[in-house]
Amino acid sequence: MVHVDCQGAGEMCRKASRVSLISTDTTLYATTLDTVGFTDLDILNMPSRSFSLEIDEGVYSYLNIPAQVVYRDNTTLQFTLTGLSFTGRPLYGNN
Secondary structure, three states, X not given: OOOOOOOOOOOOOOOOOOEEEEEOOOOEEEEEXXXXXXXXXXXXXXXXXXXXXXXXXXXXXXXXXXXXXXXXXXXXXXXXXXXXXXXXXXXXXXX
């Protein structure tokens, strides 16, 4: 086993990707909408992150993504992030 650093250098990740949020009765997950936003590799080492979303003026919710290693789908070439949640406060460091 080896440690793989997240796909960004420095203290702030400069990588970005558009995602589609999908919700089932029990699960919230996101699938990337582009193929190389995060990385052109077949593996994505996603660190845990909480992203603030302004719902109404001055009212925020946080999209929380737990740390995970994600493999590119061979057919769609997309990544799917699992275990997402929305909360009134961040669960992880913001970026």
